[in-house]
Amino acid sequence: MILTKVITSLALFVLSISPSLAQAKDGGHVSLLVSETGLDLAKDFLIHKVISTTLPLQLPEIEKKVKIPLIGKVQMGLTNIKIYAVDVRSSRVETGGDGIVLSVSGATADVSMDWSYAYKASFFHIADHGVASVKVKGMDLRTTVSLVGENGSLKIASRHSDCKVKSIGIHINGGASWLYQGVVDAFEKKIITTVEETVSNKILEKMKKLDAKLQSLPKEGKIDDNVAVNLTFTGSPVLDDSSVEVGINGLFMANGDGGKKVSGSISPFLTPRVKRMVGISIEEEVFNSATLVYFIAKRMHVDIQETKNGSALSTSDWKLILPELYKQYPNVRMMLNMTVTSPPAVNITKNGIDAIIDLEISIDVQNSGAVLSVARISVVLDVGGTAEIAANNLAGSLRLKGFNATMTWSKLGDLQANYIQDVVSTILESLFLPYVNTRLMRGFPLPFTHGFKIKNTEIVYVENGVMVCSDVAFG
Numbered sequence: 001m002i003l004t005k006v007i008t009s010l011a012l013f014v015l016s017i018s019p020s021l022a023q024a025k026d027g028g029h030v031s032l033l034v035s036e037t038g039l040d041l042a043k044d045f046l047i048h049k050v051i052s053t054t055l056p057l058q059l060p061e062i063e064k065k066v067k068i069p070l071i072g073k074v075q076m077g078l079t080n081i082k083i084y085a086v087d088v089r090s091s092r093v094e095t096g097g098d099g100i101v102l103s104v105s106g107a108t109a110d111v112s113m114d115w116s117y118a119y120k121a122s123f124f125h126i127a128d129h130g131v132a133s134v135k136v137k138g139m140d141l142r143t144t145v146s147l148v149g150e151n152g153s154l155k156i157a158s159r160h161s162d163c164k165v166k167s168i169g170i171h172i173n174g175g176a177s178w179l180y181q182g183v184v185d186a187f188e189k190k191i192i193t194t195v196e197e198t199v200s201n202k203i204l205e206k207m208k209k210l211d212a213k214l215q216s217l218p219k220e221g222k223i224d225d226n227v228a229v230n231l232t233f234t235g236s237p238v239l240d241d242s243s244v245e246v247g248i249n250g251l252f253m254a255n256g257d258g259g260k261k262v263s264g265s266i267s268p269f270l271t272p273r274v275k276r277m278v279g280i281s282i283e284e285e286v287f288n289s290a291t292l293v294y295f296i297a298k299r300m301h302v303d304i305q306e307t308k309n310g311s312a313l314s315t316s317d318w319k320l321i322l323p324e325l326y327k328q329y330p331n332v333r334m335m336l337n338m339t340v341t342s343p344p345a346v347n348i349t350k351n352g353i354d355a356i357i358d359l360e361i362s363i364d365v366q367n368s369g370a371v372l373s374v375a376r377i378s379v380v381l382d383v384g385g386t387a388e389i390a391a392n393n394l395a396g397s398l399r400l401k402g403f404n405a406t407m408t409w410s411k412l413g414d415l416q417a418n419y420i421q422d423v424v425s426t427i428l429e430s431l432f433l434p435y436v437n438t439r440l441m442r443g444f445p446l447p448f449t450h451g452f453k454i455k456n457t458e459i460v461y462v463e464n465g466v467m468v469c470s471d472v473a474f475g
């Protein structure tokens, strides 16, 4: 049962590495490549996210003594200044030597505010207040961040943000006839610089939060009580002119107790060009570290005591397949225990995933209360594996390509070799693989799904590894 879990969790863990970050792979066994279209989506997502979590954005109040012709000195103030809407029509993301540059051009924003003024005329104190709105036009924003790997984490090494506003249009509700020109003359420039500074600072603040989030990413992904995956970032992100790639160690390891370290040699792993938004490359070593860790944790074991319909497995079910068994132990409960006896070796080529599994099958019966072993068969299976994405789940399956079976021990007398083959074939095809595949096909939810949908997934097998290429979409 665990055998299957191993394979499924492989993919699971891979995708559970925090998505949307990219990096290099010196020493990494898993790499995540975000392509141009992926960066574009990430950019749109980021802009949407920043806007939705920032608005309404409060700006500092502005107060000033203003000289108004014919009236004299007027104390004017703008309070409760808020950007409540932003419209981004054009934006782009670039990668290169400086880092990742996100720029927005010609955005507009809507600002609401309260105006008030007060002055002394003859013996009266005159004051008034009301509301106004401001349309911010031609807002350009340029944000640059550089990402580096440090001590197994990703951090933002430098960040810059620059906001420029071309013009604003002020609309005032109510007030005296001189008010409009007074506000424009006295406050227009100040409103522009306030918007520019507040927006820049807000973006920097968001980057700081993002940095803290990056650095607090767990270095280990717990899969269950026994098994975890090393999520340590290896090196700094590699940026080219259209993509970002990050590497993580990616190997499976025993959870807790600093258990057995699995070391794998690092093979050169060619990343094919990705036409989808993201490409996750998983080296063969990752699969092998998984099988090793699960093997060491004694988790590659299947006991079958029931038929598919839930009734107890009986020697009578196997009357035709194993007549000798039925003859000696008619109508008693039987058990099939299957144990993997060495860590399965996974080999990935352009044609797919292959694994060799050493399996020991033990046939037991319930004999007057006691469990009695009646036969043991050693099997070497050659299986082919496929991975697939179903909805937002990663699933997979195994198929039998061939096997060799040897009876190592038996109470059933000498059985012919081809007869053993038939029995084992039945066990593998009707019990072992369906059992494993039922679990594999159920799949695991992918952590990408946080606000995203995975679509158009393509699995590409390459020499020594697998690439999962996928598009993602909002909602």
Ligand SMILES: *[C@@H]1O[C@H](CO)[C@@H](O)[C@H](O)[C@H]1NC(C)=O
Binding pocket: 151
């Ligand atoms: C690197 O991480 C380890 C463990 O998390 C910590 O003990 C060490 O101080 C860190 N080194 C630097 C340079 O941050």
Ligand SMILES: *[C@@H]1O[C@H](CO)[C@@H](O)[C@H](O)[C@H]1NC(C)=O
Binding pocket: 027, 028, 230, 231, 232, 233, 234, 249, 253, 261, 262
């Ligand atoms: C996790 O991966 C990092 C980077 O490859 C490595 O330095 C570290 O020893 C690994 N940790 C374990 C427990 O294997």
Ligand SMILES: *[C@@H]1O[C@H](CO)[C@@H](O)[C@H](O)[C@H]1NC(C)=O
Binding pocket: 307, 308, 309, 310, 311, 317
């Ligand atoms: C369950 O399957 C066994 C054979 O596999 C059969 O003998 C038994 O009648 C079935 N029970 C039910 C409830 O279908």
Ligand SMILES: *[C@@H]1O[C@H](CO)[C@@H](O)[C@H](O)[C@H]1NC(C)=O
Binding pocket: 303, 335, 336, 337, 362, 364, 371, 373
């Ligand atoms: C097979 O599994 C059953 C149920 O888990 C157990 O009682 C029995 O001892 C096992 N037999 C062997 C040979 O491990």
Ligand SMILES: *[C@@H]1O[C@H](CO)[C@@H](O)[C@H](O)[C@H]1NC(C)=O
Binding pocket: 347, 348, 349
């Ligand atoms: C993997 O399979 C290829 C092709 O079948 C073979 O040449 C290679 O030796 C295998 N590698 C391992 C580690 O089994």
Ligand SMILES: *[C@@H]1O[C@H](CO)[C@@H](O)[C@H](O)[C@H]1NC(C)=O
Binding pocket: 380, 381, 382, 402, 403, 404
């Ligand atoms: C089974 O044995 C044959 C002959 O020794 C060998 O060619 C084949 O590779 C073996 N198959 C498996 C799955 O071990």
